[in-house]
Amino acid sequence: MTTVDGSRAVDDTAALQRTVAVVGVTSASDVQAAVRSAAYHRRPVIVAESGAGAPAGSVVIDTSRMREIHIDPETRTARVGAGVCWQQAQQAAAHHDLTGLAASSGSTRVVGYTAGGGLSPVLGRRYGFAADHVRAVELVSADGELRRVDAVGEPDLFWALCGGGSELGVITALEFALYPHAHLYGGDLCYAAEHSRAVLDAYREVAAAAPEDLTVSFAFLRMPDLPSVAPTLRGRFGLAVRVAWLGAVQQGEQLVRPLLDAAPRTFENLTEMPFTDAFSVHGDPGPAAATSRLLGDLTDQAVDALLSxxxxxxxxxxxxxxVRQLGGALSRSPRRPNAVAGRDARFRLSVSGLDRRTSRPHLRELLDTLSPWIIGPHTVDDRLREIKAAHDPANLFRTAPTRRWYE
Known part of the structure; x- marks a missing residue:
């Protein structure tokens, strides 16, 4: 194309297809404007904090500045904006001695975590998935309209938004239930490598007898040689058992006694703590594992396979x-049906911090070795695709491939 003076001009259509537009929004009306503009120009919409990795021609909507938090202590509910992280939500709820079904990392966004299912390592066995306790979703849909979606008004769309990811629109706010807990007893028990088998035997004993108010998980840690790591763990392999108990301290100590008796600890910090400190139990630096699988059981043979x-x-x-303990309320169907699958699993295996240069054969060996105990994949993709086609026929929203809570 040329201008009226004969000079060569940029082809605007081609330029639009090459660029990635990042739109920082602060309100639902900002989101509506961005979605309508993207739909008009036939550009896919992705919800993210930056344009890194986004396909050419995308409109990336950054909701990180949508930080509204409202806690209703009478109804025990919270309403949070799309940019709110769990640390912020928990601090607000704690003023009323309430808590939500938070992620293992305080930096995890409430909305994305819950839309993907939401597995709380502290409250999950007691109450289920975070998606099970959503009351309403505020959503900008493909037509640019702002909608309040709940289980009564739009049950199919609500089902998909709770556990099926967020490819059906831009979630601008979420309303969910809170629960009356101010403190928990928890922390880490860390052991040297030579005690791994004895500790895992004790772990299986504790997990088998655990009431729903107790969650015990364990992790193989290969700790970096850094000053920020405890001297007894620095540069070494360690086995950490993570404990979260919702009852009295003395009862919690009795429940985990087999672990305390199994072997000497290189480090331990079991203590009563406010729920705002619960993120320290797992100490995860971010919300996502590199890969994960569901396990139907953790037998003697499975432990041998994992160690080998x-x-x-x-x-x-x-x-x-x-290996994170599941079961309890995580195995039961919620009162309001949703897209969370895999409720028959008893444990979840996750691997993070992979060295991408060398990890593939080792990871394949691990998964192959544990294959007799891996269950799934569990899928609800057919129904999700039907709902996607009904509510976003032009496939405007491309936030991510359909996500399930266990991946």
Whole structure:
């Protein structure tokens, strides 16, 4: 194309297809404007904090500045904006001795975590998934309209938004239930490599007898040689058992007694703490594991397989290999149906901090070795696709492939 004076001009259509536009929004009306503009120009919409990795021609909506938090202590509910992280939400709820079903990391966004299902390592076994306790979703849909979606008015769309990810629109706010807990008893018990088998035997004993108010998980840690790491763990393999108990301290100590008796600890910090400190139990630096699988059980043979593939005798190229206890309320269907699948699992295996240069064969070996105990994949994709086609027929929203809570 040329201008009226004959000079060559930029083809605006081609330029639009090459660029990625990042729109920082502060309100639902900002989101509506961005979605309507993207739909008009037929550009896909992605919700993210930056344009890194976004396909050419995308409109990236950054909701990080939408930080509204409202706590209603009478109804025990919270309403949070799309930019709110769990640390912020928990601090607001704690003023009323309430808590939500938070992630293991305080930096995790409430909305994205809950839309993907939301597995709380502290409250999950007691109450279920975070998605099970959503009351309403505020959503900008493909037509640019702002909608309040709940289980009564739009049950299919609500079902998909709770656990099926967020490819059906831009979630601008979320309303969810809170629960009356101010403190918990928890922390870490860390052991040297030579005690791994004895500790895991004790772990299985504690997990098998655990009431729903107790969650015990363990992780193989390959700790960096850094000043920020405790001297007894620095540069070494360690086995950490993570404990979260919702009852009295003395009862919690009795429940985990087999772990305390199993072997000497290189480090321990079991203590009563406010719920705002619960993120320290797992100490995860971010919201996502590199890969994860569901386990139907953790037998003697499964422990042997795990130790042989990723235990202290192996040069496994990952910072953390964790087995998190499930069951309890996580295994039960919620009162308001949703898209969370895989409720028959008893444990979740996750691997994070992988060395991408060397990890693939080691990870494949680990998963192959544990294959007799891996269950799934569980999928609800067919129904999600039907709902997607009904509410976003032009496939405007491309936030991510359909996400499930266990991946």
């Amino acid at each position: 593939a990723a235990g202290p005798g192996r040069d496994f190229p990952a910072e953390t290999v964790e």
